Amino acid sequence: MRRVLTALSLVALLPLTACGGGDDDTTLTVLAAASLTGTFTELAATFEEAHPGVEVELVFGSSTTLAEQAVDGAPGDVLATADEASMTVAEDGGVLAGRPEAFASNRLVLVAPADNPAGIESLTDLDDPDVDYVRCAETAPCGSSAVALLDDAGIQSAPASEEVDVKAVLARVTQGEADAGLVYRTDSRAAGDAVREVATDDLDDYGPAYANNYYVAAVDGSVDGSDDATADLAADFVALVTGAEAAEVLGVAGFGGIVRE
Template identity: 55%
Template sequence: MTGRTAVAVLLLLPLTACGGDEGEQTLTVLAAASLTETFTELAERFEDEHPEVDVELVFGSSTTLAEQAADGAPGDILATADARAMQVAVDADIASEEPEPFALNELVIVTPPGNPADISGLGSLALPGVDWAKCASSAPCGALAETALARRASQAEPVTEEVDVKAVLARVVGGEVDAGLVYRTDALAAGDAVETIEAEEEAAPSTVYEIATLGDSAAASDFVELVLSDPGQDVLRDAGFEAPRYFNEAE
């Protein structure tokens, strides 16, 4: 489908949001990298139901996308992996409606197939010779990883901090590190390319995703409605997300 593209986080091209010739519209959706698979599927459904709309998907670190939108980068919808990133848009007064929680995700450990470093939990990351990766602290997945490590009072230091969760996953899949801290949904999407190790129950935090329109476009409102609808939620559940009502504020 030619209207939909996934691009790297730092390259928001100067698109004309919700505009076009002869009644056609471009709907620009800025979304957390961990939503790549689910939002790509939802964009296909949306375009089938709205043939006059081309959905442009821009994936990357939630915080970076929110900051770029606050600085004037084009976008009609923002979907973030935590409330902290969404608050950047709220504080900049660019969210046209109250953000809606729509999914929950959990942190897990992934290793290359066979788990060559014999990782058994978060404690293994501090062992000598173990190279592991996480997201940068500014990204929701990085903040979540730091929460998990703090709960374990771990002094483990990553060998690399990546811009988003897909970059961490790529390091693991490529065999460049012994382990990475990613979302459960990304581990599931990777299939047999990784092995998943559960973080210790007392240390494993969750994060709630939020979505908001960034303008008064009817198409943007319709896309948000799709995400929140039963069919949209089914797509998210099939990918491993949970309903946000299960989120414990104490997390």
Template identity: 45%
Template sequence: MKRAAAAALAALGLVLAACAPAGQGGTGDGGAASQRKTLTVFAAASLKGAFTDLAGKFEAANPGTDVTLSFAGSADLVTQISQGAPADVFASADTRNMDKLKGEGLADGEPGNFATNTLTVVVPPGNPAGITGFKDLAKAGVKVVACARQVPCGAAATAIEQETGTTLSPVSEESSVTDVLGKVTSGEADAGLVYVTDAKTAGDKAEEIPFPEAANAVNTYPIAAVKGARNKPAADAFVEFVLGSEGQAALAAAGFGKP
């Protein structure tokens, strides 16, 4: 009888251990998983390649932190944050949208400039419309795609129009520079205005037509932690990582200029 009772108690113990919550007597690794932290970074669409790379490097240097990236046009991201989207860090493609975030009291601390970028023209392979420079984009019959004026790449294009006395009539205005590139690589446009970093990612799907006037409209990229960040220590660490030597090296490799 004693043996039977002991066996029953042992079996009951195994059942209770199996049912116990992770980290409270269970044998699974749920305790370690519960210690993981998530960092949510909202970044301009033109940063997708570079920040995807940087997020992996940051996670490797900060075990236990998972970086979630959300890419869109800078203006759209500011709107989302203003409406309560749970962002810990915001990286803008221009100072104007970062200033807007600051003006709404949603930037934590003074933003730091981490990169610059300039516009270029991309055309489908073979350049069927014969584009040679910025002013050719205004020729009759040329289907041009550009960013909307409230988007950083659109604001830069507007500045170049004013500088050169050229008036463009885009067949489509997009909310992000990646959408402009997509229109060109899919053959829906004769030319598009994108950043040099986006042209670099297009590979053989598009040809780049640089133009000197782009130097008169350089976009500066700032980054800052967001007020009320759910993971403030990681947010501050990520900002410093992007501004630091490793972050700057990754951005330079992606084609960004120095801030």
């Protein structure tokens, strides 16, 4: 049975290797951006079905945090980040055993609670002193994109809070603790009726920079002593993620394709 962990849980796994306890069982540890939670959980089940005896351990969190933890020696066999800059952290740290491959894109949307109590209709409403909005911390891909968007839109008001990842932003909105939040379209779709997507036309006016947030995956070689079989499994998982079957799963969740200029 696969396990799903957070980035904080990864710290506790630092002394461990990627291999499972049994002679015939192998644990494949996949470090992935929080916004991939739903799709990677589905893809992990597909992978386990095709690889009997393999348990996929999913660790979700901020892309930058996961990349930094990989550089610091946290166990991992696959790294999937929500932007190329975070993957570069791991690449520059010399922990990748394979070339990063882009496999999906995403974009920011502004969401409010389902009943939209603050009456948010446009990005400019975020400058209302009575409006509490939240975004990701700038160190996370969703945060750096949000900061760029807000700067372009001329929003001067500071967020009520800066969350560690997009799931935390979404939780603040769905729990009624914020009037609005900037999240990925995939997270808005996954939340269903719990949120209302607002100001979509406003965001479209600011061009393709927020539609081309590219997700990338690579084999993570940060764990010393990983055997060839585990490395091959990691490569197989990256192949699944970047293949046609995953593209269909990602598309249903609201992810876009890769469009290079």
